[in-house]
Amino acid sequence: MRVIQLTTYPLKSPRHGGQLRCAAIRERYRQSGVDVETIAVMHEGQYRASERERNDIALPGSSKFWNLEHERFVDLQTGQCLAGDSHSYGLFAGLLERLRPDAIQLEQPWLYPAVKRYFADRRADSSARPRLIYSSQNIEWKLKRDERRSQAPGANAHALNVAQVEALEHEVVSQSDMIVACTQDELGELREMASDDMDAQPRLYVTAPNAIAPFEPDPDRLRGLKRRHGLDRFPLFVGSAHPPNADGFWEMLAPSLSFLRPDERIVVAGGVGHFLRNHAIYQSWSGINEPRLLVLGEIEREDLVALLHGAAAILLPITAGGGSNLKTAEAIYTGSPVVATTHALRGYGEASRWPTIAIADTPETFRRTLREMLDRDGATASAAYSDIRAAVTWERALTPLADALEALLKPRAR
Amino acid sequence: MSRLYIDLTTSIRWRRPPVGIVRVEREFAAYCLAHEADTVFCEIDSSGEYRALTPTRVREVLDDSWCQSAAPQDAVPAPIASPLTQRGRVQRIADWAAAWGPKIVPAAAYPLLRDLGRVLVDHHGAFVRNRAAKRAVRARLVSAQGGAAAHATPTTAALANTSIAPTAADTFFSIGLQWHHGAIHAYNLKRATGVRVVEFCHDTIPIDLPEYSGSAKQPFAEYFTCLAHTADLIAANSDSSRNNLHAFYQRVGILQEPTLRTVRLASPKVHLAAESQVLRDDEREILEQVSRRKGHVLYVSTFEIRKNHRLLLHLWKEFYVQRGNDCPVLVLVGMFGWGVSDLWAEMQASDVFAAGKIVILHHVSDALLASLYSSCLFTVFPSFYEGWGLAANESLAYGKLVITSDAPALSEATQGLGPAIHPLDYPRWRETIAYYIDDDNARATAEARIRATYVPRHWDEFSRDLLGAARELS
Numbered sequence: 030m031r032v033i034q035l036t037t038y039p040l041k042s043p044r045h046g047g048q049l050r051c052a053a054i055r056e057r058y059r060q061s062g063v064d065v066e067t068i069a070v071m072h073e074g075q076y077r078a079s080e081r082e083r084n085d086i087a088l089p090g091s092s093k094f095w096n097l098e099h100e101r102f103v104d105l106q107t108g109q110c111l112a113g114d115s116h117s118y119g120l121f122a123g124l125l126e127r128l129r130p131d132a133i134q135l136e137q138p139w140l141y142p143a144v145k146r147y148f149a150d151r152r153a154d155s156s157a158r159p160r161l162i163y164s165s166q167n168i169e170w171k172l173k174r175d176e177r178r179s180q181a182p183g184a185n186a187h188a189l190n191v192a193q194v195e196a197l198e199h200e201v202v203s204q205s206d207m208i209v210a211c212t213q214d215e216l217g218e219l220r221e222m223a224s225d226d227m228d229a230q231p232r233l234y235v236t237a238p239n240a241i242a243p244f245e246p247d248p249d250r251l252r253g254l255k256r257r258h259g260l261d262r263f264p265l266f267v268g269s270a271h272p273p274n275a276d277g278f279w280e281m282l283a284p285s286l287s288f289l290r291p292d293e294r295i296v297v298a299g300g301v302g303h304f305l306r307n308h309a310i311y312q313s314w315s316g317i318n319e320p321r322l323l324v325l326g327e328i329e330r331e332d333l334v335a336l337l338h339g340a341a342a343i344l345l346p347i348t349a350g351g352g353s354n355l356k357t358a359e360a361i362y363t364g365s366p367v368v369a370t371t372h373a374l375r376g377y378g379e380a381s382r383w384p385t386i387a388i389a390d391t392p393e394t395f396r397r398t399l400r401e402m403l404d405r406d407g408a409t410a411s412a413a414y415s416d417i418r419a420a421v422t423w424e425r426a427l428t429p430l431a432d433a434l435e436a437l438l439k440p441r442a443r
Numbered sequence: 444m445s446r447l448y449i450d451l452t453t454s455i456r457w458r459r460p461p462v463g464i465v466r467v468e469r470e471f472a473a474y475c476l477a478h479e480a481d482t483v484f485c486e487i488d489s490s491g492e493y494r495a496l497t498p499t500r501v502r503e504v505l506d507d508s509w510c511q512s513a514a515p516q517d518a519v520p521a522p523i524a525s526p527l528t529q530r531g532r533v534q535r536i537a538d539w540a541a542a543w544g545p546k547i548v549p550a551a552a553y554p555l556l557r558d559l560g561r562v563l564v565d566h567h568g569a570f571v572r573n574r575a576a577k578r579a580v581r582a583r584l585v586s587a588q589g590g591a592a593a594h595a596t597p598t599t600a601a602l603a604n605t606s607i608a609p610t611a612a613d614t615f616f617s618i619g620l621q622w623h624h625g626a627i628h629a630y631n632l633k634r635a636t637g638v639r640v641v642e643f644c645h646d647t648i649p650i651d652l653p654e655y656s657g658s659a660k661q662p663f664a665e666y667f668t669c670l671a672h673t674a675d676l677i678a679a680n681s682d683s684s685r686n687n688l689h690a691f692y693q694r695v696g697i698l699q700e701p702t703l704r705t706v707r708l709a710s711p712k713v714h715l716a717a718e719s720q721v722l723r724d725d726e727r728e729i730l731e732q733v734s735r736r737k738g739h740v741l742y743v744s745t746f747e748i749r750k751n752h753r754l755l756l757h758l759w760k761e762f763y764v765q766r767g768n769d770c771p772v773l774v775l776v777g778m779f780g781w782g783v784s785d786l787w788a789e790m791q792a793s794d795v796f797a798a799g800k801i802v803i804l805h806h807v808s809d810a811l812l813a814s815l816y817s818s819c820l821f822t823v824f825p826s827f828y829e830g831w832g833l834a835a836n837e838s839l840a841y842g843k844l845v846i847t848s849d850a851p852a853l854s855e856a857t858q859g860l861g862p863a864i865h866p867l868d869y870p871r872w873r874e875t876i877a878y879y880i881d882d883d884n885a886r887a888t889a890e891a892r893i894r895a896t897y898v899p900r901h902w903d904e905f906s907r908d909l910l911g912a913a914r915e916l917s
Contacts, residue, residue, distance in 0.1 A: 287668045287695040291630050314695055316661025317668050392696075400698055 030438050031064040033130040033159075035140045037104050039069040039081045045269060046355045047166060050239055051136045054164065057427040058434065066128055068121065070111050070140055072103065084124055088117050098183075101176055102190045104139040105197070112142035122147055131438050134162040138169060138194075138201040145204075160437055163205035167350065168218055170195035175349050176273065198222070207233040207437050209430060211353040212376035235433040238376040239353045240426035241362055243418075246338035250331055255339065258323055262403055263296050265340035267333065267356050270300030273349045279310035281346035281370065281395040286321040287314070288396045293403065294323040295344070298333055302326055337363045342402040345369035346395060353377065358421040361386070364414050368398045383417055445612040445917070447475055447482040447910075448638070450629070451496060453619025454504050455486050460806055461510050462745070462778075463833040464645050467680075467708065467905075468619040473505050474906035485607050491628045493607045511808070611637035614913050618643035618678070622666040630673040641913045642674040644703075646830025646852075647687040648749065655749035655827065657781055664695065671697045675916050678706040678909055680831040683852035704912045707855065708831050709900040710840035726811045733802060734818050737771040740876070741819040741843075743812070743834035744826065746787075746803065747780025751825040751848070751866050756790055756801070758873055762880075763795035770795070771880055774815060775803045816841040821879050821886060824853060827866050832856040839897045844889040846875055860893050 036051050043052040051067070058065045066084055072095065073087040081087065094110035095103075111117050121143055125133075135141055148158045174191045202208060202222045210216035216236050223232065254260065268274035278301070286295065297305060302324035305311055311318050328336075337343065343360040345367060353376025360367045361377065367386045374380045374388070381388050387402070389395035419425055449472050457465045475482045484501045485493040496504075503509065609615055615638045617629040626642075633640050649659035650667070670677060671692060679685035685705045692700050722730065733739040744750045755773055763770045779787075790796050807815070816822070816837065821844040824835045829852045836856040838845035847853040848866040857863075864871045879886055 285695040316665040
């Protein structure tokens with residue numbers, strides 16, 4: 030069995046959530062004996078050549094398909110460019126011809142235009158097309174629609190782009206033989222999308238939540254970080270440079286961080302710090318907020334792991350977006366106290382009942398819950414927590430997906 | 444047995460005639476020194492620790508002479524004919540250069556140069572203080588080694604005292620210019636010892652009216668937030684200040700407010716006892732000149748934008764045009780503050796100022812201030828906002844009518860015994876001031892009413908109330 034996995038980012042050194050998920054899926058398939066090749070397609074300026082793998086395709090920056098005024102839609106443009114740029118498409122089709130996969134797994138819908146063209150070419154040759162798997166991470170068109178609150182004005186152009194994403198997502202769903210979602214809710218939405226197709230073919234549906242690879246902290250790292258930054262009991266917020274991360278943080282911690290004592294700071298890891306400081310709520314009371322934030326920026330994985338384990342509370346103030354969050358899985362895995370919105374726990378079923386997790390869906394309760402966590406002695410996870418931890422590892426989360434792939438390809442197995 | 448601890452840092456560092464906030468700390472400390480045995484007085488040292496002061500040191504600091512120890516030229520009031528001589532050397536040089544100096548730069552640039560000069564002087568002052576502090580620390584080290592104990596200055600003697608060690612049963616008062624010295628020190632003390640802490644809210648102007656306080660809004664927001672995590676009790680000088688602080692805590696989402704209590708300020712006793720005999724010759728001359736012909740109207744307040752001196756300038760321009768030499772003198776007593784460069788330039792260029800009908804006096808002694816109050820026609824207080832308005836209250840203590848703005852705290856401070864007018868209602872101010880200038884009977888009636896109904900409040904009462912509020916905590 031051979032599967033080609035199509036992404037818009039390379040998987041050589043996975044860092045962000047999408048990369049980690051795709052790399053984990055590839056690894057899980059390989060553990061099941063599936064031959065997986067990944068073709069990552071991206072703008073030539075997006076990643077360094079050293080970060081790419083052998084099959085990856087760098088699209089020319091001079092292509093007419095790029096429109097950097099709509100930078101939040103670069104992924105959409107990537108698919109259009111791959112399908113429309115004859116040289117790049119030639120590379121892509123050549124790879125597929127050489128690899129002759131049993132299935133093509135689209136990670137997010139972006140590269141579907143090129144797959145569609147390839148399928149059309151195969152039809153012209155009267156050859157059977159590989160099975161198509163749509164591996165979603167979000168309901169993309171909704172995510173793009175909601176991002177606009179954090180972006181510059183330009184309502185009409187944005188709406189047009191969102192409409193294109195919605196149409197693309199519908200088409201991918203209707204043409205797929207298997208559909209993968211991160212949460213049950215999203216799987217339901219995708220199922221509904223698929224039912225719009227009157228000539229619907231039988232297809233498989235599977236939920237595979239985001240998860241993490243097991244990790245263990247290095248106590249020396251934590252001691253070093255605490256000494257270097259003068260930390261005692263600290264809350265931790267992890268977020269990438271994605272405006273909705275800052276929106277959620279301030280939405281749940283508004284009107285200010287005044288509930289923290291003068292010597293308490295929220296440790297911020299990841300690229301979100303700049304967005305936190307540029308947020309209107311931060312700026313209204315910057316004199317209060319600034320001394321209560323310790324913005325570390327991007328940090329080494331080992332440091333992040335140490336902080337996750339050492340935090341008196343991990344904040345998951347996620348109020349928007351689809352999919353399920355890797356950082357939620359990481360937080361659950363550590364066994365550290367977590368204060369989270371209900372939205373942050375989507376895709377993790379019973380997580381809200383787990384002993385280390387407190388749900389807070391209003392700013393008042395979120396702030397009070399965090400205050401209480403900082404005031405009481407750090408609760409440690411019980412021995413029984415190991416079962417809960419296992420539930421958020423890739424090993425457990427991706428087993429249904431591996432089984433579904435096997436079922437999908439069985440009749441065609443060589 | 445529980446003990447009182449009082450942070451005297453503000454009083455120690457303030458060597459000029461005390462402004463309202465400094466007076467609050469000094470008067471409260473003086474009361475406790477006299478009436479509360481075993482009170483421990485302390486000062487923040489350079490490492491942020493509180494060091495106990497010796498009784499001798501405390502008496503030295505609380506003596507009136509402590510606030511008259513500024514450079515001699517600062518203590519001399521301005522000759523009326525030449526108010527410029529009252530101002531700082533840098534300002535005088537800059538203003539002279541603007542008028543007579545070589546036209547190297549446009550005349551309009553001289554005020555900027557003057558302000559720059561003031562900044563440099565301030566920095567120089569900070570450098571001198573820093574150097575003195577370092578010397579004191581060095582002396583202390585030498586003293587600790589037993590080599591120079593005999594040469595220790597009073598400052599080093601105080602620093603040589605031990606760190607304070609209050610318990611959770613004790614009460615620590617931190618009621619001076621704490622945003623300047625660092626509110627975090629009291630927070631650290633509280634965390635380390637569990638001592639009950641009493642802080643004071645003098646006003647929330649930097650937060651509620653940031654346009655009148657430079658860029659102080661955010662530092663003050665943090666200051667009051669730090670207080671919320673430190674204090675068991677925050678006393679406010681008026682209901683207005685207390686309400687505003689409560690509103691601020693609501694706005695920023697403080698989860699657990701400390702107890703907020705109003706403890707109204709008082710008028711100083713010393714002024715009631717002042718007599719003109721203690722005036723120096725130059726002070727007596729000033730008093731005679733401002734009181735000549737139609738007498739004077741008094742405004743005691745820092746010369747800054749919030750205090751609305753502009754309204755008075757326009758009124759006095761108009762009065763001078765209408766009345767000529769029969770226009771009473773407007774006497775403005777107070778330090779130069781912030782945001783009045785253009786107003787000061789306008790005032791100096793005006794005919795009414797040149798005619799000596801507006802006089803500005805800085806660093807006025809208590810004796811001269813008492814005489815100015817006693818001999819004035821009435822006082823005015825058109826400020827846009829006040830936390831309390833000590834001078835308005837003071838005016839009543841002298842039995843003098845005060846016309847105030849309708850800022851809520853001023854109504855509290857004056858017990859409703861004077862006209863209260865919106866600070867921008869120019870016609871009403873003009874009409875009311877003219878009425879009380881011209882009608883001796885109206886003034887006499889107002890003063891009789893004040894004498895009959897004004898309830899004076901002395902610093903002892905203030906101190907007893909503050910102690911009472913603190914003791915309620917236990």
